[in-house]
Amino acid sequence: MFLLTPSSGFLKCTNKLFLSETAQWIQLKEFARKNAANTLSIANMVMGMASILSSLNGHHYAACWLVLIGYLLDFADGAVARQLNACSALGAKLDDFADFTTFGIATSLLLRTPDLLDNILCMCYVLSVFVRLCFFSSGIPFMYRGLPCIYSSAILACLSLLTGGNMAVLRITAVAMIIFMVSQNFYPHDRVLESQAWKKVVYAGGIVMVFCSSIPHVCVYYLLWSVSYLLFPTTLWSCKV
Template sequence: MVPRPPGAAPPSPVVPSGCEPPVSVSVASGRTHPRRVTQPREAFPYITRHRAEPHGAAPASVSPRRDATVTAATAPAAMWMVSPPVDEGSAWLWDTAKAGGIFQSTKKLVLSEQVGRGRALEFLRKNAANGLSVANLLAGLSSILCSINRQYQYSCWLLLLGFLLDLADGAVARQLDACSALGAKLDDFADFTTFGLGTALLLQPQGVLGGLLTLAYALAVFARLCFFSSGIPFTYRGLPCPYASALLASTFLLTGGHVALLRVAAAAMILFMADCGFYPHDKVLESQLWKKLVYAGGVVAVLLAPTVVAAVYCLAWATSYIVFPFALWSCKA
């Protein structure tokens, strides 16, 4: 080891190439200083051109020469400012991804709308016949209110409307394959309200005889609805109450509410309903074309024709079913 002359500065340590420390040591003061490591610009290609400034301060412009030089102490902070490369290919992929997301969202929305529409259509299919039964029920309740207020003309029109609705609800239920226990119960309740209570009040129950006849008519309709099954397909036991109601309502419109004639006709209808005779199933809308035309004529007559024409039409229709049930109105006729 060579002795150092007096007053000479100590030699700096020899460091192999490539292993320089990141800091420099001042021998005189003993302080450490960050060693500036100069790297070419290609070593940090993604460093942003703006440095992090204090909050609220405007970013200072940096020259390309100083921007390309990073000290070892500030290198980690500089790396946080690295952003991924953006080129035309990446932008195209990003736009495609966004378009795909929008397409998927639109597809889900369309599918959900289709599912909701399908459910709505299924609900309408199952409840279309029930809606007609409810309309028949409302017609019967309105007829009762009109009879209580002695507005018998309106009551008759509502009874004829209920007659047409009752013929339609069964056909709609069978055509849409929507027959259910609820529909059967609703139909019976609507029939008793319209053709039982509503029609019985047309007899104007005044006095003991009139009251008894009204009660007898309502009970006959009730028994007819409870024991209508004959055990024979498409065959009723006893006169169906809608035809009896249509006959009484038409008679009232033609005679102007002749009480004696109405009571005689009601007594005859009671006997027909209590009788054990058989009547064909009134599948008017599911049978021959001429029966469908008869139904369409009834709709036009009730809604548009004068009172006399509508009353005569419905009276002839109901009478033909009562007198010639199988000759004219059988499914095979």
């Protein structure tokens, strides 16, 4: 027969408390693992909403800059989800909503003027992004149909910054991007952060440029990045993990 002494009771309480804290810590880590990518998608959506508000308030440079930050976040969310084995239907929906907000609505507002034709062009751009997001599946692994809207947005944002919002340049570019997005051409799923080391260097350079460099240098960098995918999708950007 064992007697319960004050010291043994204290040890039991301590053990229960320790086990409870350990279980909570494990649950917290699991929650963070499952939602890390979702957090990046939400951050991308927030960048898009902030860009929309900036455009509506006439802050042209801020609107473009926020689109480029969303560009970086969009590359990261899928890579994080796959790395942490946290892919889910909710994550896919969040990613699509974020892409539509940042690369659809926010980018289209870079084309907005009081002119009726420009407003129609904005709507056409949004619709082309919608079509692109809904029907991008090609049936071929790691391949898309139509230019991913992230690249068309980066091209428009960079040209808008470089030209000071020159509408003639933006109109021509937007029409070209719409054609590329709704085309049936094949484009590879590049998976920049899960592929060759040089692609990871390009991505790291994009982070450094957008936060530490001047507007012309940033725009040239992102233009070269996006246009290289547009012109040489398979040669340069096919997924080789």
